[in-house]
Amino acid sequence: MTGRKHDFPDDLQDFEVAGRLTIDLSALKANWKALARRAEPAEAAAVVKADAYGLGIERVVPALAEAGCKTFFVAILSEARRVRMAAPDATIYVLEGLAYGAASVFRDYAVRPVLGSLEEIDHWAGHCRQWGQSLPAAVHVDTGMTRLGLTLAEADALAEDPSHFDHFRLALVMSHLACADTPDHPLNREQLRRFTDLRKRLPDAPASLANSAGTIIGGDFLFDLVRPGVAIYGGRAVGGIPNPMRPVITVEARVIRIREATAGTPVGYSGAERLMRDSRLAILSAGYADGYLRAGGSADGRPGAEVTINGQAAPVVGRVSMDMIAVDITDFDENAVKTGDYVELLGNRFTVDDLADKAGTIGYEILTNLGRRFRHIVKDG
Numbered sequence: 532m533t534g535r536k537h538d539f540p541d542d543l544q545d546f547e548v549a550g551r552l553t554i555d556l557s558a559l560k561a562n563w564k565a566l567a568r569r570a571e572p573a574e575a576a577a578v579v580k581a582d583a584y585g586l587g588i589e590r591v592v593p594a595l596a597e598a599g600c601k602t603f604f605v606a607i608l609s610e611a612r613r614v615r616m617a618a619p620d621a622t623i624y625v626l627e628g629l630a631y632g633a634a635s636v637f638r639d640y641a642v643r644p645v646l647g648s649l650e651e652i653d654h655w656a657g658h659c660r661q662w663g664q665s666l667p668a669a670v671h672v673d674t675g676m677t678r679l680g681l682t683l684a685e686a687d688a689l690a691e692d693p694s695h696f697d698h699f700r701l702a703l704v705m706s707h708l709a710c711a712d713t714p715d716h717p718l719n720r721e722q723l724r725r726f727t728d729l730r731k732r733l734p735d736a737p738a739s740l741a742n743s744a745g746t747i748i749g750g751d752f753l754f755d756l757v758r759p760g761v762a763i764y765g766g767r768a769v770g771g772i773p774n775p776m777r778p779v780i781t782v783e784a785r786v787i788r789i790r791e792a793t794a795g796t797p798v799g800y801s802g803a804e805r806l807m808r809d810s811r812l813a814i815l816s817a818g819y820a821d822g823y824l825r826a827g828g829s830a831d832g833r834p835g836a837e838v839t840i841n842g843q844a845a846p847v848v849g850r851v852s853m854d855m856i857a858v859d860i861t862d863f864d865e866n867a868v869k870t871g872d873y874v875e876l877l878g879n880r881f882t883v884d885d886l887a888d889k890a891g892t893i894g895y896e897i898l899t900n901l902g903r904r905f906r907h908i909v910k911d912g
């Protein structure tokens with residue numbers, strides 16, 4: 532355990548922060564390696580957009596590079612600069628493409644744009660020609676997402692006029708799956724068919740289609756390079772099967788008060804839940820401002836999320852406040868929890884995805900919103 536601290540001055544004490552977020556880099560590396568083995572002989576990249584899904588580019592990228600990852604995808608250029616600092620030799624792609632005026636920044640940082648329209652392709656080609664350097668870029672084709680990428684008609688136009696590729700190096704042809712979290716969704720096969728078809732008509736280049744879910748489904752979806760994101764961070768990528776990844780983060784909050792209340796007492800805002808029995812409650816020092824979603828609370832007749840005390844579930848009682856959560860500890864030993872203890876909000880037993888299910892969202896949204904009031908602890912091994 533390295534116990535490195537982040538975001539807070541070193542002299543802050545435990546009682547000054549909302550809680551702690553522990554990032555297990557050995558689990559992160561093991562997850563990436565497991566995905567890389569599944570993908571073989573294809574190469575496994577890592578998607579580290581949104582500050583590595585909220586866990587921090589500066590910690591995640593060096594760990595993944597150490598595990599053997601050579602290619603990183605980010606959403607925006609400022610993230611690419613941070614990845615470049617953290618991994619000087621990496622190949623870096625920017626998914627959101629080439630903004631007007633940005634070409635020389637891509638060149639200076641040796642970062643590759645994912646070109647998603649004919650305009651972007653011509654823009655990059657024009658700059659490369661002017662520089663006299665055939666620099667690499669990816670071309671993104673839309674096969675069913677209707678977001679970024681060339682339409683199939685535009686891709687056909689491109690295929691018919693290969694002079695577009697005279698001045699830059701086509702390093703990757705890629706597309707993105709819209710429904711891979713549901714493996715038998717018919718759009719997966721349809722996107723695969725469109726992508727396979729199109730690839731034959733474009734100049735020969737490595738191809739990439741799979742996100743985490745596509746990597747876990749495997750088979751024909753793997754092509755030459757896979758782009759997992761959420762699975763590296765321990766999140767559930769595919770529904771309906773046990774999550775094959777190791778949890779990477781643990782979130783804990785402090786017990787700031789223990790109190791008793793009699794049956795029938797309403798707890799928290801709006802009195803949304805009334806106690807069914809005489810109860811002991813622990814009030815915890817984190818809330819929705821820390822990314823523990825308000826929709827994880829309970830109401831009469833509707834159970835909410837759970838926290839974990841000594842490996843056992845303790846249910847959340849009533850609404851989640853901005854800075855606090857009440858949990859029911861009636862069934863615990865008198866000495867099981869005391870003021871100042873840490874209680875696990877998210878971890879191995881009740882995961883990021885469990886909270887997401889309770890709150891009507893996905894683990895991705897929980898991960899990328901875990902707050903800034905936690906002390907961050909990075910452990911490795």
Ligand SMILES: *Cc1c(COP(=O)(O)O)cnc(C)c1O
Nearest residue numbers: 578707742743744758759760761
């Ligand atoms: C975010 C993203 C990924 C990674 O998706 P996960 O579901 O997190 O694995 C891969 N490719 C593209 C184009 C993306 O936008």
